[in-house]
Amino acid sequence: MSYDLLSNADQESQHYHLDSIWYADTQNEIFQSLMQAMSRPGSIHNLESRLGKSNTVTAVLATLSDAQVTACNHDSLITDEDWSLSQCQTVSADKAGYIVCDGSLPCSINPSQGSLVSPELSGTVIVSVKKLANELTATSQDDRLWRLSGPGVDGVIDVGVSGIDSSWIHQRENWNSEFPLGVDLIVVSETSVLALPRTTKVECLT
Amino acid sequence: MSYVAIKGGGTAISGAEAVLEFLRCREGDEGESVSVNAIEHQLRFLQSRVISEGGVYHPKLASLAIKQSLGDTLEAAFALRAYRSTKPRLLESPTHSGGELRLIRRISASFKDIIGGQMLGPSTDYSLRMMRMELLNESPEQFKQVAKDWLQSMPESDLPDTFPKVLDALRAEGLLPDVTSERDGVPFDITREPLVFPVPRSAALSTMARAETGSMLGIAYSNMRGYGDIHPTVAELRVGYLPVMLPHPITGELTEVGEILMTECEIVAMFEASEEGHKPTFKLGYGACFGHNEVKAISMAILDRSLQVGMEHGPSNPSEDPEFVLLHIDGVDSMGFCSHYKMPHYVTFQSDMDRLRSTRKGPTKMSTSNVGASK
Amino acid sequence: MNTSEATQFGFLDEFAKKEIRRTVLKAIAIPGYQVPYSSREMPMGRGFGTGGLQLTLSIIGRGQTLKVIDQGSDDSVNAVNLRGFIESVCPSVNTTTNTADADLIQSRHRIPELALTENQVLVLQVPYPDPLVIVEPSEEKRKIMHGEADYSRLLVKLYEDIVHFDEVTISHRYPTCINGHYVIDPSPIPRYDVPKLDQSKALVLLGAGREKKIYAVPPFTDATPLVFDDQPFHIENFIDQDGQRRACQQCGSTESFLDEYMDAETQTLVFQCSDTDYCTRYLSSRNNGALHSNTELDNSAEAVELAND
Numbered sequence: 001m002s003y004d005l006l007s008n009a010d011q012e013s014q015h016y017h018l019d020s021i022w023y024a025d026t027q028n029e030i031f032q033s034l035m036q037a038m039s040r041p042g043s044i045h046n047l048e049s050r051l052g053k054s055n056t057v058t059a060v061l062a063t064l065s066d067a068q069v070t071a072c073n074h075d076s077l078i079t080d081e082d083w084s085l086s087q088c089q090t091v092s093a094d095k096a097g098y099i100v101c102d103g104s105l106p107c108s109i110n111p112s113q114g115s116l117v118s119p120e121l122s123g124t125v126i127v128s129v130k131k132l133a134n135e136l137t138a139t140s141q142d143d144r145l146w147r148l149s150g151p152g153v154d155g156v157i158d159v160g161v162s163g164i165d166s167s168w169i170h171q172r173e174n175w176n177s178e179f180p181l182g183v184d185l186i187v188v189s190e191t192s193v194l195a196l197p198r199t200t201k202v203e204c205l206t
Numbered sequence: 207m208s209y210v211a212i213k214g215g216g217t218a219i220s221g222a223e224a225v226l227e228f229l230r231c232r233e234g235d236e237g238e239s240v241s242v243n244a245i246e247h248q249l250r251f252l253q254s255r256v257i258s259e260g261g262v263y264h265p266k267l268a269s270l271a272i273k274q275s276l277g278d279t280l281e282a283a284f285a286l287r288a289y290r291s292t293k294p295r296l297l298e299s300p301t302h303s304g305g306e307l308r309l310i311r312r313i314s315a316s317f318k319d320i321i322g323g324q325m326l327g328p329s330t331d332y333s334l335r336m337m338r339m340e341l342l343n344e345s346p347e348q349f350k351q352v353a354k355d356w357l358q359s360m361p362e363s364d365l366p367d368t369f370p371k372v373l374d375a376l377r378a379e380g381l382l383p384d385v386t387s388e389r390d391g392v393p394f395d396i397t398r399e400p401l402v403f404p405v406p407r408s409a410a411l412s413t414m415a416r417a418e419t420g421s422m423l424g425i426a427y428s429n430m431r432g433y434g435d436i437h438p439t440v441a442e443l444r445v446g447y448l449p450v451m452l453p454h455p456i457t458g459e460l461t462e463v464g465e466i467l468m469t470e471c472e473i474v475a476m477f478e479a480s481e482e483g484h485k486p487t488f489k490l491g492y493g494a495c496f497g498h499n500e501v502k503a504i505s506m507a508i509l510d511r512s513l514q515v516g517m518e519h520g521p522s523n524p525s526e527d528p529e530f531v532l533l534h535i536d537g538v539d540s541m542g543f544c545s546h547y548k549m550p551h552y553v554t555f556q557s558d559m560d561r562l563r564s565t566r567k568g569p570t571k572m573s574t575s576n577v578g579a580s581k
Numbered sequence: 582m583n584t585s586e587a588t589q590f591g592f593l594d595e596f597a598k599k600e601i602r603r604t605v606l607k608a609i610a611i612p613g614y615q616v617p618y619s620s621r622e623m624p625m626g627r628g629f630g631t632g633g634l635q636l637t638l639s640i641i642g643r644g645q646t647l648k649v650i651d652q653g654s655d656d657s658v659n660a661v662n663l664r665g666f667i668e669s670v671c672p673s674v675n676t677t678t679n680t681a682d683a684d685l686i687q688s689r690h691r692i693p694e695l696a697l698t699e700n701q702v703l704v705l706q707v708p709y710p711d712p713l714v715i716v717e718p719s720e721e722k723r724k725i726m727h728g729e730a731d732y733s734r735l736l737v738k739l740y741e742d743i744v745h746f747d748e749v750t751i752s753h754r755y756p757t758c759i760n761g762h763y764v765i766d767p768s769p770i771p772r773y774d775v776p777k778l779d780q781s782k783a784l785v786l787l788g789a790g791r792e793k794k795i796y797a798v799p800p801f802t803d804a805t806p807l808v809f810d811d812q813p814f815h816i817e818n819f820i821d822q823d824g825q826r827r828a829c830q831q832c833g834s835t836e837s838f839l840d841e842y843m844d845a846e847t848q849t850l851v852f853q854c855s856d857t858d859y860c861t862r863y864l865s866s867r868n869n870g871a872l873h874s875n876t877e878l879d880n881s882a883e884a885v886e887l888a889n890d
Contacts, residue, residue, distance in 0.1 A: 024595050028642040031602045035640070038609045039784045039799050040699075064603055066596045068398060097603075116728035118402065120607040120616045151612050151760050151802035179762060180728065184610040197610035199760065216661045287622035294594040398600070400617035400793040403721045529719055539791050542627025546708070549629065549659050552652050552840050553690040553855055557752035557771040559841075560817040565746040 020052035021059040022085060030063040034186065037195040042148040042157035044132050048191045056188040057100060057128045058082050064098060074109060075102035077128055096123050103127040103164040103187070104142065107171040111183050119180035122198075130163025132189040144169070145205040152197070158205070159194060161187065169202055230276055242269035254467070254497025255279050259537050260286025261397070261416035263466045263496050280418070280541040287538050295398065299452055300460065304470040304494065307446035308367045315440040316474060322369035327445065328498075372442040373472055376488065382474075383487050403529050410513055410532055411506075415495045418537030419502045425535065426505035429512050429525040436511050438473035438491065438504075445469045445498050470494045471503035475511050489514070591638040592670040597621050601639035601795070605786060608797040613759030614727070615710050615794040623790065630663055630689055632788030633706035636795065637687045640702065640786075643673040648683035653691040653838070653855035663687065678858050690753075692774040694837050694859040697783035699800065705768040707789035710796065712756040712766040730762050735807065743812055755814075756807045759798055764807060767798075773816040773838045778804035819852065829854040832864035 020026045033045035051059055057077050065071060065086040072093040073083055077100050083090070093099045093109040101109060111123030130142075135158070142163050149156045164187075175198075176182040182198025196202065231237065246253050246269045257268040260283040268286055275281035311327025314320045376382045394409040396416075401409055414422060429436050447465040454461045471493040491511030493503040509531060516526030524530050534540065591598060597619075604618040623631040630651075641647060647667060651660035655678040664676055677683055680695045689706040697703055713723045716734040726732070735756060742749050753769045757778060767775060768787055778785060778798050785798040798804055806814045819827040819839050826835045830851045837859055839852040854860035 024590070025643060027595075027599075028640075032640070032642060035602075035605060035609070035702075035784070038606050039797075040801075064599065064606075066599050068596070068600065069603075117724040119611050119614060119728070120604075124606070152609075152799045154801045180611050180614060182610075184606070195610075199610070199612060216656070216665070218658055219662055219665075284622065284626075285624070288624035291593055291597065291621035291623065292589065294596050396619075397621075398619050400619050402617050402724075403719075529721065533720075538622055539627045542629065542631070543708070543791055544628075545626045546628025550652050550657060551690070551769075553771055553838070554753040554769045556838075556840055556855075557773075557817055561750050561752040564748065564815075564818075565750060 018085075019054045020050065021054045021062045026050050026052075026059075027063045030059055033193060034060065034063065034195065037186070037193050038152075038184070038197055040152045041150065041196055041200040042134075042153060042159050042194060044134060044159070044192050044194045046192050054082070056190060056193060057126055060126055060186060060188055060193060061086050061088075061098065061100060069098060070096050071098040071100065072096035072109075073100050075100070075105060077102055093123070098124050098126060100126045101128065103129040103168060106165045107167040111175065113175055113178075113181040113183055116181065119182065122181070122183055124184045124186060126186045126188060127164070127168065129161055129187055129189055131161070132187065132192045132194055133160040133162075134158065135160060142166075143206070147203040147205050148196070148200050149203075150197075150200040153200070162189075169204060172196070172202070226276070240273060242266055242273060245269035245272050249277075251498060252277065252279065254469075254499050255419055255502075256282040256286065258496040258499050258502065259283035259416055259418055260290070261496075262286050262290045264289075280537050283418075284538045284541070290397070295395070297452055298393075299450060302448060302451065304444065304448070305371050306368060307444055307448050307468070307470065308465070309369060309444055309446035311445040312369060312442065313440070314372045314442045316442075317372065320372050320442075321375070322366075329500075371472075373474075373490070376441070376474070380485070381488050382490060401532060404517065405528060405532070407510075407514065407517075410528060411492065411494075411510060413532045414493070414506045414509060414535065417502075417506075417535035418540065419499060419505070421535040421537065421540065422505045422509060423501055425525050425531055426508040426512075429508060429523065434512050434515075434523040434525045436473075436475050436491070436508055436515075438475055438508050438511065440504065440507075441472045441474045441490075443469070443471045443500060443503065445500070466496060467498060468494060468496055469499050469503040471500070471507040473504070473507040473511060590643075590671060590673075591641070592623075592666075593621060593635065593638055597635075598639040601635055604795045605636070605640070605797070608786065608795045609784070609799050611763075612799050612802050613763030613765045613796060615765075615789075615796045617793055618795055620790050620793040625662065625666065627791040628708060629659060630687070630706035631790030632792075632795070633687045633689070633704045633790075634663060634667070634788075635790060636704045636786050636788040637667060637685060638671070640704075641667075641671060641674055641685055643671075644675070645684040646675040646677050646682055648677050648680060648686045648858075649688075650686070650691060650693070650856075650858075651689040652840075653693075653859075654857045656857065659689065679862075680858050690769050690771075691838070691855060692770055692777045694854075694856045696777075697781065699782045701783040703781075703783050703785045705770070705785065705787045707766065707768045707787045707794070708791070709754065709766055710787070710789040710792050710794040712754070712764050727763060730764075732756075732758075732764050732807070735764065736809075739807060740809070743809070748812065748815070749808075752817075758803075758805045758807060760802050763796075765796060765798070767804075771817055771838060772806070772814070775804070775806050775814075776816070780804075827852045829860060829863075832860045833867060834860070834863045837863075 029050055030047060033047060037043060037045050047056055047059060061078060065088040067087040069088040070091045071088040072091060074093050093111060095112065099109055099111055111125060112121060114120060114122035142165065144161045144164055146159050146161065147156050148159060172183065172185060179198065184198055185196040187194050187196065246265055249272065252272060253268055256272055256279055257263060257265060260268060267289060271282035271285040275285060309325060311329060312325045314324065373382060394406050394412065396409055396412045448468050449462045449465045451460040452463045473491040475489040475491060489511060491507040493506030493510060495502050495506065509525060512525040513528050513531060516528060521527035600618060604616045608616045621635060623634050625631060649660045649664040651657040654660060667674065668676060680686065680693045683701060685702045685704065686693065687704040692703065711723055713726055713735060716738055717723050717726065739749050753771050754766050755772050755775050756764050757767045757775055758764050767778060780801055781798065782800055784800050787796050808814045821827050827839060828835045829837060829839060831853050834854060837854045837856060840855045841850055841852050844851045
């Protein structure tokens with residue numbers, strides 16, 4: 001890959017065999033889903049048709065990352081090859097702009113929450129889970145049903161998240177106790193994405 | 207139904223462009239399209255200004271920008287900047303030293319004898335500003351003869367390409383503070399990061415390097431006149447070509463990829479009371495920009511010094527206030543915003559009238575005689 | 582070198598778009614906070630909507646539909662200029678004047694009369710992003726005031742206004758509190774449009790190119806104009822000397838924001854909708870059977886289009 005991003009139109013004619021998530025048009029579409037997800041916490045956006053052979057967590061990183069981004073591949077969910085394609089600068093979790101984590105593991109990171117004058121200098125955590133749904137029958141211990149409210153939510157919305165350790169939601173509460181400081185979460189499953197910005201109130205129903 | 211003011215935008219725009227294009231070419235049969243080469247050489251200082259304020263070292267496009275903007279420096283720099291927005295940043299060069307400049311001009315106001323000597327070079331500093339009437343009817347033959355004669359009369363020179371910097375001598379004597387490497391890691395790139403105050407000196411310097419010459423001169427002049435007390439001495443002003451080195455894409459070895467014409471100025475300011483345990487030293491101000499722009503480089507060096515004073519002790523004059531200086535010297539920003547007042551503001555003005563009428567209610571109620579019957 | 586060589590889809594290089602996209606996500610996550618970004622130079626003047634334009638170019642994708650308005654009009658000089666530029670650098674993007682058809686609406690000084698939906702994004706062009714600038718010139722100090730949600734000096738300013746004039750004289754750019762913390766400058770929309778921000782179904786993004794800031798009012802978020810309890814917020818009133826709500830002289834609507842101007846022939850003051858798309862559709866729908874409310878306009882507009890075919 002050259003330094004610049006390729007447009008999808010170039011894809012056919014190249015020999016690189018890069019997956020579609022590294023192309024500008026796909027990244028534009030994935031960004032639109034992320035923007036909707038962040039605007040409407042609890043709304044679940046299916047990315048399957050955009051992924052090619054890649055997984056969702058890599059697709060989200062590819063969409064957001066370039067050489068200016070600092071990131072941490074905390075649980076090695078991203079392959080080395082994809083990590084270098086993302087061009088991001090590798091740093092520790094407490095300094096990273098984006099931290100990629102496995103949600104099934106207990107939360108063991110302490111991302112930056114920004115400062116009072118610059119709350120945007122906070123880490124965004126991309127958490128990988130098993131499944132996201134707008135309704136859920138709790139079947140295993142790691143299945144959660146959350147009731148969300150706050151900016152972007154018309155009243156309340158319920159989401160079911162499978163395969164997330166209970167520590168995540170408690171840590172999130174600590175990180176977000178002093179608005180505007182806080183940490184935004186992008187939660188991805190095998191197929192879909194939802195976001196929990198720092199303003200979202202989460203009530204655990206199960 | 208009249209909607210004259212607001213409708214028909216498309217036709218109006220293309221019409222306006224056509225009239226301007228006509229003005230550019232209105233000489234008709236008598237005229238000749240000015241070449242970008244002619245602009246680069248015969249309008250040297252205009253081109254230098256645009257290349258510096260545009261912040262892209264692209265001499266050909268800078269000349270084109272001047273041509274298409276009919277010589278408006280702000281517009282031309284603007285076109286160059288917009289072109290830049292389409293280009294990704296690919297590489298970072300290593301730090302280059304002004305000592306590597308292949309000089310065409312070099313002067314010092316602080317010492318009569320500098321190592322390597324003064325070199326006046328191309329300058330109007332000491333020429334009389336009399337109208338040169340002979341240029342009104344300069345024939346192509348006369349024009350061509352000038353370069354021919356000059357080159358023939360030039361002796362083979364054994365001057366070195368580079369010269370040591372004047373300040374190195376002062377530094378060796380301890381009269382200037384040592385160069386501190388502020389640059390640990392990545393330099394502040396104003397094209398990739400917004401200025402969030404307080405900003406590092408590198409951000410201030412790069413903002414000034416592409417700032418509008420007149421704006422910067424105005425603020426620097428306020429300091430010279432007494433709204434500040436830098437009292438600068440030009441230690442060295444140099445104009446020349448700097449070889450640009452970049453890592454080879456495969457071997458990583460530093461390779462010369464071209465050279466840029468630039469102007470560099472170092473000013474020395476009177477020493478300040480120093481911290482305890484240190485001997486007092488002179489204070490330095492630095493200016494550098496693309497092209498041959500001496501007034502800009504000197505203004506920048508003065509402002510660099512005044513801003514450092516402001517950053518250390520808090521500003522007591524406009525020229526010492528980083529927010530005031532750095533947010534008001536960009537030509538593209540300021541001319542854009544100035545021009546935007548020409549756009550329609552019907553809605554906000556309607557809203558203003560509503561407030562004014564509302565606060566004037568009572569005996570001074572507005573005349574209603576001309577309020578037509580609205581359906 | 583030709584001109585097309587210099588541009589790719591969306592004009593900006595992809596790294597510039599990515600930076601803006603990351604900034605947009607932060608802006609949504611911190612409602613009303615002005616997120617700094619580097620802001621590239623665009624080929625139109627700073628102040629002509631370069632902040633909005635950078636947002637639009639970073640967001641819009643192939644096949645999507647865009648509407649561009651200025652002062653409520655699709656056909657004003659600046660709207661035409663911006664739309665033409667976007668069409669030229671985003672060849673597969675559709676443009677429309679129909680508010681209901683647009684996925685993305687870029688606007689200067691107005692929010693469309695027709696209520697926006699959850700599937701739409703409104704991009705507002707912003708000249709001055711910071712409402713505190715009238716009381717504090719230093720940005721460094723303003724950032725602290727914002728962080729602490731300390732708007733006391735702004736409130737004092739409003740109070741002084743009331744003492745002098747019996748009411749707040751801010752006509753447009755009315756300071757508006759988002760989600761109970763940050764106070765924003767909602768861009769130079771009239772007060773008439775401020776209530777449309779409150780619990781809006783559409784995402785609203787605000788871009789200040791020259792001042793290098795992006796901020797957002799997420800959907801379903803409180804947006805409250807700064808007021809005192811005993812001094813309610815007033816929108817522009819279009820009441821004539823007889824106490825009647827003025828109507829648009831073209832379409833007859835009494836529910837829209839009006840521009841006034843002097844009719845050259847009759848030398849009388851006349852009023853007309855500032856939102857030209859609304860005006861046209863209202864007029865058509867009225868001609869096709871009486872309809873009087875904004876909410877019904879959506880359907881009626883479609884009916885009109887069918888009738889015109």
